[in-house]
Amino acid sequence: MLFHVRMEVRIPHDMDAEVKADIVAREKAFAQEVQRSGRWPHLWRVVGEYANISIFDVESNDALHELLSGLPLFPYMDIAVTPLAKHPSDVNA
Ligand SMILES: O=C(O)CC1=CCC(=O)O1
Numbered sequence: 001m002l003f004h005v006r007m008e009v010r011i012p013h014d015m016d017a018e019v020k021a022d023i024v025a026r027e028k029a030f031a032q033e034v035q036r037s038g039r040w041p042h043l044w045r046v047v048g049e050y051a052n053i054s055i056f057d058v059e060s061n062d063a064l065h066e067l068l069s070g071l072p073l074f075p076y077m078d079i080a081v082t083p084l085a086k087h088p089s090d091v092n093a
Pocket residue numbers: 007009027028029031050051052073
């Protein structure tokens with residue numbers, strides 16, 4: 001199942017710099033591990049925002065929730081999920 005996911009990062013401005021750096025480093029390592037597994041085929045920065053647009057390819061809603069809630073930045077992100085279905089005019093469908 002494919003999902004379009006928008007993540008807006010909202011780290012508190014008063015977070016300790018070392019704590020922030022550790023969370024961001026763990027986020028990167030986790031994200032790259034999931035990308036290498038094939039379950040996170042697209043990760044794009046939204047121009048001008050501390051936000052990303054991602055495509056996930058996972059087996060279920062529950063699998064996506066488990067993955068997203070495992071992100072180290074999860075407590076500091078606003079996340080919007082859009083489930084995707086095949087478009088009847090898609091020549092690749
Ligand atoms: O910086 C972001 O958009 C948040 C994030 C998601 C995966 C990652 O490595 O950073």
